[in-house]
Amino acid sequence: MAPMEPPMGAGGNRRDFMRNGFGSFALVCTFAAQSSLRGSEVTKSSAPATSAGRRFQAASPFTPFQRDLPIPPVLAPVSTRNGVDVYSVDIKDGIAEILPGFETPIYGYEGVYPGPTIRAVKGRPSVVRQTNKLGFDSNVHLHGGYVPAKHDGHPMDVILPGKSFDYTYPNEQDAAMLWYHDHAHGRTAHTLYYGLAGMYLLSDERDVELGLPQDEYDVPLMLADHAFNKDGSFRYAENVDLGFRGDTILVNGAVSPRMTVQRRIYRLRFLNASNARSYNLKLGNGRTMLQVASDGGLLEKPVSRSTVLIHPAERVELLVDFRGFRPGSEIVLQNIDGESPGTKSVMRFDVESGGGAEEFVIPTGRMRTLEKLPAPNASRRWDLGLFTQSGVQWRIAERGFNPDRIDVRPRLGSSELWQWHNPSNRVHPMHLHGMLFRIVERSTGVVHPADRGWKDTIGVLPGETATVQPWFIPHTGRYVFHCHALEHGDKAMMLQLEVEK
Amino acid sequence: MKRVLISTALAFGVLASPALAADEVISGLDTLVWDKPAVSILPGEKVTWQFPGTAQAHHVASNGVDGAAVVDASWTSFTSPLGVPAPNAEFTFTEPGTYKFICTVHKDTMFGTVSVGVAPPPPAPPLPLSQQPLGNDAPAPTTFEKVQEDKAKPKLSKVSATRRARGTVRVKFRVSEQSTVLVSLKRGGKTIKSVVGAGTGSGYLDVKKVKAGRYTVQVRAADVAGNEAAIKKTSITVR
Numbered sequence: 001m002a003p004m005e006p007p008m009g010a011g012g013n014r015r016d017f018m019r020n021g022f023g024s025f026a027l028v029c030t031f032a033a034q035s036s037l038r039g040s041e042v043t044k045s046s047a048p049a050t051s052a053g054r055r056f057q058a059a060s061p062f063t064p065f066q067r068d069l070p071i072p073p074v075l076a077p078v079s080t081r082n083g084v085d086v087y088s089v090d091i092k093d094g095i096a097e098i099l100p101g102f103e104t105p106i107y108g109y110e111g112v113y114p115g116p117t118i119r120a121v122k123g124r125p126s127v128v129r130q131t132n133k134l135g136f137d138s139n140v141h142l143h144g145g146y147v148p149a150k151h152d153g154h155p156m157d158v159i160l161p162g163k164s165f166d167y168t169y170p171n172e173q174d175a176a177m178l179w180y181h182d183h184a185h186g187r188t189a190h191t192l193y194y195g196l197a198g199m200y201l202l203s204d205e206r207d208v209e210l211g212l213p214q215d216e217y218d219v220p221l222m223l224a225d226h227a228f229n230k231d232g233s234f235r236y237a238e239n240v241d242l243g244f245r246g247d248t249i250l251v252n253g254a255v256s257p258r259m260t261v262q263r264r265i266y267r268l269r270f271l272n273a274s275n276a277r278s279y280n281l282k283l284g285n286g287r288t289m290l291q292v293a294s295d296g297g298l299l300e301k302p303v304s305r306s307t308v309l310i311h312p313a314e315r316v317e318l319l320v321d322f323r324g325f326r327p328g329s330e331i332v333l334q335n336i337d338g339e340s341p342g343t344k345s346v347m348r349f350d351v352e353s354g355g356g357a358e359e360f361v362i363p364t365g366r367m368r369t370l371e372k373l374p375a376p377n378a379s380r381r382w383d384l385g386l387f388t389q390s391g392v393q394w395r396i397a398e399r400g401f402n403p404d405r406i407d408v409r410p411r412l413g414s415s416e417l418w419q420w421h422n423p424s425n426r427v428h429p430m431h432l433h434g435m436l437f438r439i440v441e442r443s444t445g446v447v448h449p450a451d452r453g454w455k456d457t458i459g460v461l462p463g464e465t466a467t468v469q470p471w472f473i474p475h476t477g478r479y480v481f482h483c484h485a486l487e488h489g490d491k492a493m494m495l496q497l498e499v500e501k
Numbered sequence: 502m503k504r505v506l507i508s509t510a511l512a513f514g515v516l517a518s519p520a521l522a523a524d525e526v527i528s529g530l531d532t533l534v535w536d537k538p539a540v541s542i543l544p545g546e547k548v549t550w551q552f553p554g555t556a557q558a559h560h561v562a563s564n565g566v567d568g569a570a571v572v573d574a575s576w577t578s579f580t581s582p583l584g585v586p587a588p589n590a591e592f593t594f595t596e597p598g599t600y601k602f603i604c605t606v607h608k609d610t611m612f613g614t615v616s617v618g619v620a621p622p623p624p625a626p627p628l629p630l631s632q633q634p635l636g637n638d639a640p641a642p643t644t645f646e647k648v649q650e651d652k653a654k655p656k657l658s659k660v661s662a663t664r665r666a667r668g669t670v671r672v673k674f675r676v677s678e679q680s681t682v683l684v685s686l687k688r689g690g691k692t693i694k695s696v697v698g699a700g701t702g703s704g705y706l707d708v709k710k711v712k713a714g715r716y717t718v719q720v721r722a723a724d725v726a727g728n729e730a731a732i733k734k735t736s737i738t739v740r
């Protein structure tokens with residue numbers, strides 16, 4: 001039996017005991033049995049068989065909470081030699097079963113939606129060979145990554161049909177939930193909608209030191225709204241003003257699914273991969289969730305939340321503690337900003353027994369110390385607006401995208417204050433490639449504690465002026481910054497910066 | 502709004518025409534369709550586009566013509582300003598032909614035709630299933646949680662301690678549900694040794710390397726939800 005030693009950082013105070021039980025004291029082993037103790041544990045039901053049965057009984061393919069949450073496959077490296085993980089991915093057509101009994105044609109990394117999850121480790125570079133087997137240009141952007149310009153997936157750097165490109169990712173930044181998606185010029189609203197998005201989970205030793213849930217208790221969740229045609233295909237209609245709005249919420253490619261959870265702590269990592277929809281998440285009737293991370297990884301301290309607003313391309317990582325619920329309990333995660341029944345139900349958590357003793361911990365203190373930025377050496381104001389010259393277009397500072405023009409030339413290592421000024425009545429999730437920023441000020445109120453970590457995307461609200469401070473590290477070269485409402489970014493809310501030595 | 506209308510009309514050199522019964526009014530809607538995507542008029546008649554009560558940006562613009570009609574050149578550059586709601590726009594058609602209009606913000610769904618003095622285009626054949634919407638008909642959720650919180654304490658029973666091999670104390674117990682169990686050997690109020698285990702039903706934990714002496718054995722159990730059982734104690738002498 002394990003001798004009792006408090007793990008590093010967990011402490012042994014009364015508060016930890018209240019939150020974590022004896023689990024906070026040590027890694028707990030199962031005590032030796034006199035009789036068959038395991039007989040009373042419920043084995044996890046095999047998902048496919050039961051869900052197939054349920055699907056047949058569902059009144060409509062849109063009935064929520066009928067399908068078990070799918071977990072995208074984790075991509076296996078083709079080589080791990082010399083400390084580098086090498087992956088190979090085909091960008092190709094595929095068929096997904098999203099509505100039971102229907103086939104939905106998609107574009108997919110490895111032909112699946114969501115694309116396979118890449119699990120990378122800080123300090124171990126990865127190389128992803130992407131082969132374009134589609135009939136048109138494609139490329140891949142690692143969103144949130146510190147990536148050399150050549151490998152960033154700039155809109156004009158494309159992989160021609162039939163060709164490959166080896167994207168090299170240094171993985172030198174702190175752990176964060178990144179994601180990868182198509183970024184070919186003018187086409188992202190179409191290609192992401194039809195499936196070209198996958199998750200990239202970069203981890204480091206801090207996750208382990210803090211005792212954050214791992215493996216099956218660490219769950220990536222990709223949110224996206226869609227609409228369908230009668231043959232099961234995705235339905236898309238362009239809306240340059242509002243951006244696309246679907247009447248159905250998919251989580252990891254399933255219509256408002258159910259997720260069976262044990263009486264454990266879960267790390268739920270949400271990515272909003274929708275074209276343009278923002279979500280306002282609420283658990284049950286307003287149960288608290290503990291946010292531990294945002295776009296750029298861990299927050300300095302966990303933040304307790306009862307609702308969570310997540311704009312396109314943002315990530316929010318929440319710890320949810322299901323230990324206090326008896327088996328059979330059901331808790332819905334709703335989108336309280338949904339405008340229709342189908343856009344209100346995100347997913348449901350169904351509590352089952354089993355899972356044994358909790359070995360993970362809910363952090364209570366400091367998780368991370370954020371680096372101090374250098375003092376800003378310039379201030380810029382970017383006006384966001386809709387124009388009708390040369391077709392209908394959103395613009396930044398009254399400029400559309402021009403790949404032959406560099407709009408900002410900051411020095412490597414410097415920082416600036418960027419003021420996003422949004423007099424329009426739409427949210428603009430403004431995203432900077434290859435670098436991170438901090439939110440400094442918002443005209444709509446104080447910066448929420450959960451928004452004080454490293455960010456790569458900020459949802460600038462209607463009528464809001466928001467100031468961010470980007471830090472132009474770690475690479476020189478040409479990058480873009482743009483609105484991640486994809487219909488806005490494609491038309492033509494995107495400018496270029498070149499970080500110079 | 503009135504001024505916008507006049508300036509639009511003047512800018513494109515449209516002749517003011519007397520109101521005719523056959524003039525058409527077309528509404529752009531926030532469901533991203535035109536209420537009348539195909540209208541027929543005679544040369545000299547007027548079409549007005551309006552956007553009553555809309556909360557999304559719309560407008561109307563020329564999308565060219567169908568067929569080789571003699572076209573009023575001003576149609577080619579016809580476009581009205583965006584707005585929420587957008588101002589009304591109008592155009593008086595003088596030449597026969599089939600004129601196409603569009604809202605460029607919603608080009609996949611907001612397009613239509615004005616047939617001027619020519620036969621309207623035949624009704625389109627029914628769309629294939631791949632272009633007909635399959636709307637989400639799920640009912641609105643009403644219950645957001647069906648929850649039973651676990652507030653019940655686990656039951657800890659049958660606590661006993663026995664000497665095993667040299668310096669080892671085996672502490673047996675029974676817990677009524679999945680719990681984490683903490684066994685402590687105490688002397689003079691101080692914890693000398695302790696062991697943690699987890700499980701359910703009957704079990705035991707061995708405390709090893711215990712020096713000779715008389716100890717109080719304390720057993721605590723907390724269930725998954727953190728509810729603690731009443732503490733149980735016994736004693737043992739290690740030789």
Ligand SMILES: [Cu+2]
Binds near residue numbers: 426429485
């Ligand atoms: Cu935008």
